[in-house]
Amino acid sequence: MKPRAVLSARGATRLGAGHPWIFRSDLRDEPGEHAGLVAVEDERGKPLGTALYSPASEIRLRWLAPDGVAVDAAWWETMVRAAAARRTGIDATAHRVVHAEGDGLPSLIVDRFGDWAVAQFLSAGLEAVRDQVVDAIRAALAPRGLLLRNDAPVRERERLPRAVETAFGEVPETIEVREGAVRYLAAPRSGQKTGAFLDQRENRLLVGRLASGRCLDVFAYHGGFALHLAKGGAAEVVAVESSAEALAHMARAADLNGVTIAGVEANAFDWLRAAADAGDTWDVIVLDPPAFAKDKRSLERALAGYKELNLRAMRMLAPGGYLFTCSCSHHVHRGDFFAMLGAAAQDAGRRIQLVELRGAAADHPELLTVPETGYLKGALLRAL
Numbered sequence: 001m002k003p004r005a006v007l008s009a010r011g012a013t014r015l016g017a018g019h020p021w022i023f024r025s026d027l028r029d030e031p032g033e034h035a036g037l038v039a040v041e042d043e044r045g046k047p048l049g050t051a052l053y054s055p056a057s058e059i060r061l062r063w064l065a066p067d068g069v070a071v072d073a074a075w076w077e078t079m080v081r082a083a084a085a086r087r088t089g090i091d092a093t094a095h096r097v098v099h100a101e102g103d104g105l106p107s108l109i110v111d112r113f114g115d116w117a118v119a120q121f122l123s124a125g126l127e128a129v130r131d132q133v134v135d136a137i138r139a140a141l142a143p144r145g146l147l148l149r150n151d152a153p154v155r156e157r158e159r160l161p162r163a164v165e166t167a168f169g170e171v172p173e174t175i176e177v178r179e180g181a182v183r184y185l186a187a188p189r190s191g192q193k194t195g196a197f198l199d200q201r202e203n204r205l206l207v208g209r210l211a212s213g214r215c216l217d218v219f220a221y222h223g224g225f226a227l228h229l230a231k232g233g234a235a236e237v238v239a240v241e242s243s244a245e246a247l248a249h250m251a252r253a254a255d256l257n258g259v260t261i262a263g264v265e266a267n268a269f270d271w272l273r274a275a276a277d278a279g280d281t282w283d284v285i286v287l288d289p290p291a292f293a294k295d296k297r298s299l300e301r302a303l304a305g306y307k308e309l310n311l312r313a314m315r316m317l318a319p320g321g322y323l324f325t326c327s328c329s330h331h332v333h334r335g336d337f338f339a340m341l342g343a344a345a346q347d348a349g350r351r352i353q354l355v356e357l358r359g360a361a362a363d364h365p366e367l368l369t370v371p372e373t374g375y376l377k378g379a380l381l382r383a384l
């Protein structure tokens with residue numbers, strides 16, 4: 001018998017609305033100690049289904065399956081296989097296979113990098129069934145090796161240790177990946193997230209198709225956008241990034257592609273101000289900053305930061321030039337983001353067309369009932 005968790009009426013309503021998280025305050029009764037699978041019931045004792053239980057987290061339950069469905073080894077494998085089967089038509093050898101809540105597997109991330117896979121176990125409940133999940137990944141995806149990037153800070157809220165471990169096989173330091181016409185070097189052990197920013201894949205391909213003339217990639221990291229711009233036929237590509245290490249990595253990838261990118265180690269805010277003041281112009285600009293709004297309180301300051309960047313970029317667009325701009329802050333909602341862009345265009349004194357609204361690549365499914373699955377907002381803009 002699995003331990004039991006009993007929902008309050010409000011908890012049951014929340015679940016009915018399609019959100020898989022149940023908070024501490026929405027529970028009537030809970031096992032109290034061991035993380036792992038629990039049987040969920042409503043206040044009258046009616047069995048509802050199975051969830052992951054995290055005794056130390058504000059998010060106590062993460063919903064898995066309704067009553068009558070056994071959450072066993074076969075279930076995990078079926079779920080991972082189903083998620084993998086939904087990823088079709090991807091023009092890259094690296095992509096996300098399991099996007100946690102977005103694929104009905106809360107707190108589990110699985111990314112594929114060529115022959116290898118990298119996973120993250122982001123809740124205590126999931127960690128408790130780690131062996132079964134690892135077996136499911138092995139059976140469904142048959143990677144040569146599986147790395148667990150369990151060093152994400154959110155694990156602390158689950159009172160889980162942070163570590164990078166190999167679950168099975170051997171996983172190299174860098175993995176060469178193809179993305180459209182570009183090759184890049186994912187760094188599964190030491191890179192951001194699981195080794196690369198896979199969520200921007202489709203946006204990088206889009207931007208690569210626009211490449212021409214002078215192109216600028218700001219907040220470049222390993223040069224994801226810059227490589228596509230250079231390979232796409234830009235006359236000149238400049239990449240601005242504060243991390244010297246990231247720029248060195250980008251230089252290796254540029255060599256691999258036989259292209260030239262001018263890496264500039266600088267604070268993007270200072271660099272953009274100076275370039276705009278100097279009257280620089282660009283045919284394509286990419287702004288892909290880190291999340292400025294870490295919580296709701298920092299929202300206003302974050303929006304001011306985004307506006308400053310976008311305003312300066314808009315000023316520097318050549319007539320007909322494109323700006324691809326984005327925000328990955330969960331707390332900056334779409335409405336906030338577009339209002340900020342409007343204000344920036346106004347202050348820049350430019351007529352700016354909204355060419356296309358963008359989000360994360362389709363292998364990062366965003367659920368309408370689970371806003372947390374869709375943090376990345378992007379816009380392709382054009383100066384008229």
Ligand code: SAH
Pocket residue numbers: 196197200204219220221222223224225240241242243246266267268269288289290
């Ligand atoms: N565009 C990249 C991902 C960018 S991640 C891709 O598609 O792969 C954001 C990057 O911004 C990080 O590499 C970080 O080092 C850099 N960064 C953060 N603050 C910065 C600042 N003030 N100036 C310049 N770069 C900064």
